[in-house]
Amino acid sequence: MTSKAPITSSELANLWMAYQEKTMILRMLEHFIDHADNDEKQLLQSHYNNAAKTVEIITSIFQKEGAVSPIGFTESDVHKSAPKLYDYLYDIMYLHMMTKVEMSLYALFTGMSYRKDIEDLFTGLTAESQAMNSQSTQFLLERGVLIRPAFVSMPKEVHFVQDNNYMDGFKWFSETRPLNTVEVSLIHHAIETNLIGMQLMIGFAQVATDKEVQNYFVQGMKLSKKIEIDLGEFLRQSYIEPPATHAGKATTSKTAPFSNKLMMYNTSLLSSFGLGSNALGGAFSLRSDLPAKMAFIAKDITTFAQHGGKIMIKNGWMEEPPQIEDRNQLTK
Structure with a gap:
């Protein structure tokens, strides 16, 4: 069995950026979880556990490659005794927004990966963020705080643009x-x-x-x-x-x-x-x-x-x- 190829510059950069993002999310979620109701806490804790696991995986990759791990964001960046900063369901709204960021970020990183284990990591993170976005979307819709885009009549026939002013x-x-x-x-x-x-x-x-x-x-x-x-x-x-x-x-x-x-x-x-x-x-x-x-x-x-x-x-x-x-x- 041949040894793994060295990590490329793009893979190193993307692992580094993922570490920064995930350690930041952990700190935000720690504050949200401390003040969340039971229904919210379950969803937040699930994402927290996934993020913590990802940080461990990335840290392990850096160690195996003989690279220093980034600092990112640590327990010193969150003050757990602080009172609640955001009110009713903002924690899930924030999670909904950040999983949109993660879906875009990790899909991009997947396409920039060449080593199979790195590609698999980002493929998994893309799917994970998609699943969490779906869960947070349904959670917010059920509570009437996420507004759907406008409904429109379904098209009955196909049209092609004829008027040059269409783009005006x-x-x-x-x-x-x-x-x-x-x-x-x-x-x-x-x-x-x-x-x-x-x-x-x-x-x-x-x-x-x-x-x-x-x-x-x-x-x-x-x-x-x-x-x-x-x-x-x-x-x-x-x-x-x-x-x-x-x-x-x-x-x-x-x-x-x-x-x-x-x-x-x-x-x-x-x-x-x-x-x-x-x-x-x-x-x-x-x-x-x-x-x-x-x-x-x-x-x-x-x-x-x-x-x-x-x-x-x-x-x-x-x-x-x-x-x-x-x-x-x-x-x-």
Whole structure:
């Protein structure tokens, strides 16, 4: 039997990123589980157990390869005596949002894996996140806090676009065409995610122990609200109400359950996910005003994310990914 091939740079990077994400999720779930009702706790604990197992597997791979394990996020990044930061069902709403991130992340990592054990790991994580997303979706639907996208009449015949104005989203003297279902689905998804993200930012802003970090979360809160309003207007123009929910609000607690480092990383991860989702929305939208709006949103998210990166570096919170050898040093 031949020995396993060395881990590639992409596999090392993806294992490293998975470790960061999973250790962060563990800390978030520890706070949620401490304050959860029994029904919620069972679902949260299941994801916690899966995440803990994944961290053990990745740690074992690093050890076998003779590599140092990342630090990620440890027990020092969660303060278990802190009161509940988010109210009714936010914990499951957060889980629902984060499993969307994980589904995209681990599916991408699977396609970037070459060694069978690494590929199997990410294939399993993709399936695991899909299953957890399904469970959290049904949980929230049963309790009436997750709003389904708009229902539409089923098509009875196939049509092909005949009008060159189909892609025109900027008209001064006449109405633009109604949104198609592809565009509605992408807008709904973006608004749903930003509503959850906005509450996350509100809670983080209330408990951040550094003024610059607090101001950053306030900026994130305002950005999420702006995105929700701007995209919601596209739905309203087609007489569709944007999604909204009465559940999952931040409490009035001012006691931080998480470290500033963890909250900043969580925000960075969601900003990256937002950029990816925004790019997808722009790419698949055929009405020209939608990609234009998505481009402006992407610019705002990029500026926000870059500002956050500078804060993390300034405070020594940004763990550096594994580096490749600097061959330029050989010529000096």
